Every structure is written in structure tokens, then in C-alpha cells.
Amino acid sequence: MVKKLTGPERQSALDQLTGWQNVEDRDAISKSFKFRSFIEAFGFMSRVALHAEKLNHHPEWSNVYNRVDILLTTHDVDGLSELDMQLASKIDREASR
Numbered sequence: 001m002v003k004k005l006t007g008p009e010r011q012s013a014l015d016q017l018t019g020w021q022n023v024e025d026r027d028a029i030s031k032s033f034k035f036r037s038f039i040e041a042f043g044f045m046s047r048v049a050l051h052a053e054k055l056n057h058h059p060e061w062s063n064v065y066n067r068v069d070i071l072l073t074t075h076d077v078d079g080l081s082e083l084d085m086q087l088a089s090k091i092d093r094e095a096s097r
């Protein structure tokens with residue numbers, strides 16, 4: 001079972017990512033992505049979905065037209081884990097393809 005990141009672990013992990021923010025009322029991080037079109041946003045979501053399945057770690061997200069809002073947290077530990085950081089960096093990579 002994956003373990004919950006401590007405060008310092010969480011901060012140093014966040015420092016290595018760009019644009020991910022702590023969510024105010026939850027132990028989670030979030031980021032919004034904007035694309036040129038709905039189909040680009042949806043293509044991005046499809047690629048992220050494959051990573052999520054592979055990691056067995058799934059985002060909370062929503063899509064409106066060309067925008068995708070993503071929240072990451074680890075339900076199993078009720079907080080952030082290494083899996084959130086791994087998925088966040090894959091998400092960033094897919095957003096810039």
C-alpha cells in the first residue's frame with residue numbers, strides 16, 4: 001500500500017512540479033489546462049486515462065469545451081502520495097505534446 005506524504009515530502013515534491021497548487025479545503029493538488037479546441041482537450045484526457053489505468057491511480061477531473069480541471073489525491077490514504085506526483089508529471093508531459 002502506498003503511503004501518505006509528510007508535510008516536507010509533499011512540499012519538496014510540489015516544488016518539482018509547475019503550476020500545481022494545494023487545494024484549499026482538501027488534502028489534494030489541482031491544475032487547470034487549456035487547449036485550442038475540445039478535441040485537443042479530449043485527446044489529452046484520453047492519453048492521461050491510459051497513464052491512470054497503468055498506475056491504477058485516477059484523477060478527479062472535469063472538462064468544459066477546451067478546458068480540463070484536474071484534482072489529484074490518493075483516496076486510499078486520504079491525502080497525497082507518491083502516485084499523485086507521478087501522475088502529475090505524466091499529465092504535464094502529455095499537456096505539452
Ligand SMILES: C[C@H](O)[C@H](O)[C@H]1CNC2=NC(N)=NC(=O)C2=N1
Pocket residue numbers: 056057058059073074075076077
Ligand atoms: C482498488 C484500487 O487499487 C484503488 O481503489 C485505487 C484506484 N484508483 C485510485 N485513484 C486515486 N486517485 N486514489 C486511490 O486511492 C485509488 N485507489
